[in-house]
Amino acid sequence: MSFELLRDDLAGGPAEYLTPAVRPSLVEAQQWCKTLATTHYENFHVATWFLPKRVRPYFQSIYAFSRVADDLGDEVADPVLAANLLTTWQGMLDECYDEPARSRHPVFVALQQTIAETGVPRQLFSDLIHAFQMDQTVTRYESLEQLIGYSRYSANPVGRLVLWVSGYRDEERGLLSDKVCTALQLVNFWQDVVEDWERGRRYLPADAMQRFGVTDEHIAGRVFTPGFKQMMVFLTDYARTMLLEGGAISGTVDRELTVTLDLFRKGGEAAIDGIVAQGYDVLRARPSVSKTTKMQLLGGALVGKLGGLFSSDKPEARP
Known part of the structure; x- marks a missing residue:
């Protein structure tokens, strides 16, 4: 879907994200978000298919907000310009909450319905923008604790947004979700060591590197040592434990949401298995999940979806 574009608000960012000159209708905005979600990240599209149809537009607007913000930070070479664009995006978010009639960008037109119908807090979206702002200035992490602090902004708000629009607002579930989201963020870092390094970033924590005798030179030269393997065993076990602990959330939500969360x-557990299957050598190639494993995951999710249609076992959402 194309709009006549206004060349100011997000100038300098990806051209497809420029603000339209004319405010789109809600239907047009929702279609824009749906298209972005289904063409940029197949796994998101597949996962949301298992959700109740009524809440899918909420998830698509949330994804679109996050996708644009991420690209404003990652797809703009100049960190100063990227930071300014993210500041503009925050201003557009504030306008969406404070003066919704003024919003013209399809993301915020679509997001207004999500906000109006679910009451989702502004801070969760602002936290995501904060994480992308951090990416412009922080390119090395000294400890696992620091990485977990980053995930508090970069990953955990996504899980809490999912819970919120699904009707679950209590802190107990929120903390379980945080563990899953943080673990997924860490696993992504462990998979992308070389790619991140080539982009000038290192998410392997310095304290773990020092503990196992790993240096930046090992990453730069793709030198896989016994110490590097021991470090990856430690880091992947850490993430797997978090996934296991946070996975308890699945027993506390309705069946349809459980399918998506599971x-x-x-998927995170399969990614860890991919690292293990590669002998923990993430320097040789990016570990991936096989097509067979993906099909097995989808098959299990489909069975869960069908089972949920005939089940009345739905834990009550607590405000």
């Missing part, structure tokens, strides 16, 4: 969690 799909993401099991």
